[in-house]
Amino acid sequence: MDAEFFHLRYTRAVTLVELLRAAEGVWAQWEEVSQGVEDLEELEAARVRILGRKGSLTQLFSALRDLSPAERAEAGKILNDLKERIESSLVVKREALAKRTREGRLARERYDFSLPGKWRPLGKLHPLTQVRLEIEEIFLRLGFDVASGPETETEYYNFEALNIGPDHPARDEWDSFYLGDKVLLRTHTSPVQIRVMKERQPPVRIICPGRCYRRDNPDATHSPVFHQVELLWVEKGLTFAHLKWVIGEFVRAFFGPGYEMRFSADFFPFTEPSAQVHIRKKGTERWLEIMGAGMVHPRVLEEVGYDPKEVTGFAFGLGIERMAMLRYGIEDIRLFWQNDLRFLSQF
Ligand code: PHE
Secondary structure (H helix, E strand, C coil): CCCHHHHHHHCCCHHHHHHHHHHHHHHHHHHHHHHHCCHHHHHHHHHHHHHHCCCCCHHHHHHHHHHHHHHHHHHHHHHHHHHHHHHHHHHHHHHHHHHHHHHHHHHHHCCCCCCCCCCCCCCCCHHHHHHHHHHHHHHHCCEEEEECCCCCHHHHCCCHHHCCCCCCCHCCCCHCCECCCCCECCCCCCCHHHHHHHCCCCCCCEEEEEEECCCCCCCCCCEEEEEEEEEEECCCCCCHHHHHHHHHHHHHHHHHHCCCEEEEEECCCCEEEEEEEEEEEECCCCCEEEEEEEEECHHHHCCCCCCCCEEEEEEEEEEEHHHHHHHCCCHHHHHHHCHHHHHHCCC
């Protein structure tokens, strides 16, 4: 149809009847050119022949301007309907072709759908981090702040301010990693307590979680790198009874109900009196040591500028590894550092 029609158009303006007849021919042309298409490329070529910039239908649209306004409206509507029909036919054919090529590919490439997919394991927090967060949570609920400080400390903060004199056994260089003169990797997080007390006035209520270092040979219960949480509460009128209450709350929250506690005398240079705390599940034999504790030594309070006649305080320190080992029945502390997924993924 196109050749004929365009010959007409080049010689004179077309009439409504001629245009409508040509429109009928366009649908026939579409059926013809789209019938045997084998793939999407061929279908696209067919589309261009009708709907492309120079396509037959596009040309009919431009012929509209030859008509009077009334005729133009009538013919325009007919051309638009035609265009819509062709376009939806195009969509149907395109889908069918796409499906055919998909199926063809599947048949050719023969995927094995029974093969397992890619396994992407979900990471999770290290058990020590989980236990630390849980301990923090317990004390945050009790109104304590979480404080932190440097892992590299001076002798002053790690020892002296804590009433550990130069000849105290803990000062023996075999117990610490020195990085230079008077600078060492902290052996506990107690120096954080000194730093906080020097900055704040009582009441002070903090816990200090963090990594610590000691010159211990690794074995099932020792590691030269380990983690502590220390607690400090300084305020007017605090007594050993408050200390016992806080520890009792902690034991109940962390280990669950049904545990009894035992305090026995101990010694720390920075607390007086000092105690070792054990717990035992009621009805069982074995006492398990969970922490060292005590009333803050008056010399420590004085050192940070507090008046020991005004305020008292208590502190304790526990090992996060130890808490995790007791909680989960882990026998060897080295498991925490070996990054074995068979171990880590259990928590
Ligand atoms: N700092 C002590 C340690 O590392 C633990 C402790 C803290 C004991 C507070 C008593 C009071 O062993």
